[in-house]
Amino acid sequence: MALEKRQPLPLGRYWADIPDKNLPEFQRFLGIVSRGIFVTQTKEHEDPFTTGGKITTYLFDVRDPLIPWDNTKYGWPTIATGVTDIDQTVQVPAAEPLFPSLGSFEGAGTALLILAALWALSTAGG
Numbered sequence: 386m387a388l389e390k391r392q393p394l395p396l397g398r399y400w401a402d403i404p405d406k407n408l409p410e411f412q413r414f415l416g417i418v419s420r421g422i423f424v425t426q427t428k429e430h431e432d433p434f435t436t437g438g439k440i441t442t443y444l445f446d447v448r449d450p451l452i453p454w455d456n457t458k459y460g461w462p463t464i465a466t467g468v469t470d471i472d473q474t475v476q477v478p479a480a481e482p483l484f485p486s487l488g489s490f491e492g493a494g495t496a497l498l499i500l501a502a503l504w505a506l507s508t509a510g511g
């Protein structure tokens with residue numbers, strides 16, 4: 386999915402993640418432009434970039450191509466053509482393990498070699 390950077394926003398479906406700190410202002414904005422932007426779904430979730438913060442994802446349709454979008458406060462919305470459910474928007478993948486096969490002899494050997502190399506580098510400097 387691509388970001389929409391045209392101003393004003395063209396007709397279409399979009400989604401945007403709005404952090405808690407901008408949520409009251411964004412909700413006021415939606416009230417002002419309610420004839421031009423129709424919110425189809427919202428979902429609150431943890432902000433992966435802050436501790437304890439929340440983000441609300443909005444899935445919405447632009448029905449009036451004259452709506453300005455403040456990307457300095459809300460970021461650029463993501464084009465969501467074909468998205469019918471908010472759960473189809475970007476998902477944060479689970480982190481891959483540093484040593485995925487650590488349980489095997491080969492994985493443990495690789496981990497030990499990396500640790501030995503790091504130790505050698507740290508002690509070589511003096």
